[in-house]
Amino acid sequence: MRFIEPHAHMVSRVTDDYSALLLSGCAAVCEPAFWAGFDRSSSQGFYDYFCQLTEHEPKRAGKFGLPHYCWLCINPKESEDVRLAQEVLSLIPNFLNRPNVLGIGEIGLNKNSRNELRVLEMHVDLAARHGQLVLVHTPHLEDKLKGTRLIRDVLKNEPRIKPERIIIDHVEEHTVELALDAGFWAGMTLYPDSKCTSARAIDMVDRYGAERLWVNSACDWGVSVPLAVPRTALEMRKRGHSAQAIDRLIYVNPLRFLSQCPKFKVNDEHP
Amino acid sequence: MTKQQVLDLYFMEARAKLIDLAAFLDRVERAPGEADFRLAALRKAMTQLGHPGSERARKVLLSLSDPTTQPILAATTKAACGAFPAAS
Numbered sequence: 407m408r409f410i411e412p413h414a415h416m417v418s419r420v421t422d423d424y425s426a427l428l429l430s431g432c433a434a435v436c437e438p439a440f441w442a443g444f445d446r447s448s449s450q451g452f453y454d455y456f457c458q459l460t461e462h463e464p465k466r467a468g469k470f471g472l473p474h475y476c477w478l479c480i481n482p483k484e485s486e487d488v489r490l491a492q493e494v495l496s497l498i499p500n501f502l503n504r505p506n507v508l509g510i511g512e513i514g515l516n517k518n519s520r521n522e523l524r525v526l527e528m529h530v531d532l533a534a535r536h537g538q539l540v541l542v543h544t545p546h547l548e549d550k551l552k553g554t555r556l557i558r559d560v561l562k563n564e565p566r567i568k569p570e571r572i573i574i575d576h577v578e579e580h581t582v583e584l585a586l587d588a589g590f591w592a593g594m595t596l597y598p599d600s601k602c603t604s605a606r607a608i609d610m611v612d613r614y615g616a617e618r619l620w621v622n623s624a625c626d627w628g629v630s631v632p633l634a635v636p637r638t639a640l641e642m643r644k645r646g647h648s649a650q651a652i653d654r655l656i657y658v659n660p661l662r663f664l665s666q667c668p669k670f671k672v673n674d675e676h677p
Numbered sequence: 678m679t680k681q682q683v684l685d686l687y688f689m690e691a692r693a694k695l696i697d698l699a700a701f702l703d704r705v706e707r708a709p710g711e712a713d714f715r716l717a718a719l720r721k722a723m724t725q726l727g728h729p730g731s732e733r734a735r736k737v738l739l740s741l742s743d744p745t746t747q748p749i750l751a752a753t754t755k756a757a758c759g760a761f762p763a764a765s
Contacts, residue, residue: 517752
């Protein structure tokens with residue numbers, strides 16, 4: 407089995423997780439910028455975080471032979487403070503040429519507020535001006551439907567970014583069509599207690615086809631499972647999906663999307 | 678997969694989850710105090726399970742979702758609670 411983990415917050419994980427990913431056939435790991443679990447006190451905190459994502463974490467992953475990529479932004483959970491967001495956004499262009507930066511993400515909404523929406527628009531403009539791929543976080547639980555609609559409207563009003571260069575992450579049964587029908591890619595996040603189980607993710611693949619879908623663990627400092635992607639592959643095997651269909655969902659599809667950034671290369675030598 | 682294969686693969690898991698849900702409702706019932714809007718929202722969402730068709734997961738999620746369309750004035754919390762107050 408081979409797979410790409412397209413969404414994992416590895417700065418929050420231990421080295422055993424890197425070993426487990428590699429032993430399970432992981433060919434590359436991609437890390438969107440995220441909320442630390444607490445609000446950073448200044449833009450300097452983000453500068454340090456971006457250095458961690460582009461300098462330290464690739465070295466840590468590299469010790470396990472695993473390519474590490476990242477996405478940069480100020481996360482929606484910290485987007486209520488527009489002035490801070492403006493300061494953080496002004497830092498990002500200086501990092502975009504670094505070799506492991508794939509684009510702008512995970513941007514989006516959290517509580518669907520006016521300021522979050524304004525900061526989302528600022529991020530989308532930044533991505534458009536710099537020709538970047540976009541990875542979008544959709545809100546949690548009761549806020550997801552409304553937030554996904556608001557995000558879709560912002561993105562559809564931005565003609566400079568083609569929909570196939572945007573992935574809407576954390577979709578569930580009530581939002582997956584909103585993403586796919588607008589021409590975006592869609593990510594299904596495999597969590598034990600929220601978002602999506604393996605069984606439900608495969609149901610959505612069965613219903614909507616795998617043309618523009620991927621799965622990810624979004625493992626972070628909370629309850630999450632770094633090996634959720636290979637475990638979903640096993641679930642697909644139990645349900646009779648072919649090896650080719652499994653490979654398409656967990657390896658070929660993320661490779662197709664992420665390769666739109668010419669910097670993205672996978673490790674083809676598996677243990 | 679055939680219906681038989683789906684049942685063979687997932688029935689025990691669904692049975693366990695159903696009993697867990699029933700036990701949760703019993704636990705809430707036994708506990709003192711008043712339940713907040715989430716219990717009523719859950720009960721309302723559960724009515725979707727008895728409806729025919731193959732859209733139950735989507736309809737349960739819709740039932741628990743904020744149906745409004747305009748951005749809120751400001752975010753006063755970061756967390757979501759799983760149900761929308763007016764949905765109850």
